[in-house]
Amino acid sequence: MTMIKTPRDNSIGAQMHLASQALRRRMHHRIHKLGYQCSMEQLSILEVLKFNGAMNMSEIAHALIKENAAITRMVDVMEGRGLVERKSIAGDRRAKAIHITKKGMGVFDDLIPKLVLELKEATSCITKEEYDEVVRIMKKIIKHNQGL
Numbered sequence: 825m826t827m828i829k830t831p832r833d834n835s836i837g838a839q840m841h842l843a844s845q846a847l848r849r850r851m852h853h854r855i856h857k858l859g860y861q862c863s864m865e866q867l868s869i870l871e872v873l874k875f876n877g878a879m880n881m882s883e884i885a886h887a888l889i890k891e892n893a894a895i896t897r898m899v900d901v902m903e904g905r906g907l908v909e910r911k912s913i914a915g916d917r918r919a920k921a922i923h924i925t926k927k928g929m930g931v932f933d934d935l936i937p938k939l940v941l942e943l944k945e946a947t948s949c950i951t952k953e954e955y956d957e958v959v960r961i962m963k964k965i966i967k968h969n970q971g972l
Contacts, residue, residue, distance in 0.1 A: 840962070847946055854942045855935060862931060866902055867939075869895070870924055870932040873908065878921040880913070889970065907931060 832838035851864050865888075872887045873879060879887070885895045899922055902908045907928035910920040924932070947955055 840965075847943070850946050851939055851942060854939060858935065858938060860931060860935060861905070862907070862935070863898075865890075866898055866907070867932065867935065869898060869902065869922075870907060870928050871936075873922060873924040874929060874932055878911070878923045880919060880921055884922060889966075902928070 848864050855862055855864075855867075868888050869884060872884060876887070881892055881895050881899065884890075884899075885892045888895070899908060899910075903910060905927075906925055908922050909925055911923055913919040913921050950958070
C-alpha cells in the first residue's frame with residue numbers, strides 16, 4: 825500500500841503514532857488468529873501485574889501512561905474474562921488491588937513468546953543496531969515527557 829503524502833511525513837510524533845498503530849494492528853491480528861480475545865493493552869496490564877505483583881488502578885495507569893478511567897474499563901473486561909481479580913486492601917474498605925489470576929498468567933505466558941516472534945518478523949526490515957537505537961530514543965522521549 826502506498827503511503828499518502830502529507831506535511832506530517834517528517835513529524836516524529838506522526839511517524840511514532842503510525843508505527844505504533846501498524847505494530848498494534850499486526851499484534852492484534854496475531855492474537856485473534858491464535859484464538860485469544862485479548863488486546864495488547866490488556867496484555868500490558870497482565871505484564872505489569874506479573875512482574876510487579878498486585879497494584880491499584882492508579883499504579884497501573886501510571887505504569888502504562890494511561891488514564892485511570894481507561895484502565896478501569898479494561899480491568900472490568902479482564903475481570904469478566906477471569907484474567908484478573910480485585911481484592912480488598914487490608915485497612916481500606918474502598919481500595920482494591922488488582923491481581924493477575926492463574927488464567928491471566930497462562931494467557932500471558934502462552935502469548936508472549938509467540939508475539940515476540942511476530943515482533944521480530946515485523947521489525948526484520950531494520951538491523952539490530954537500528955532496533956536498539958530506536959528503543960533507546962523512544963525511552964528518552966518517554967522519560968522526558970512522562971511527568972506531564
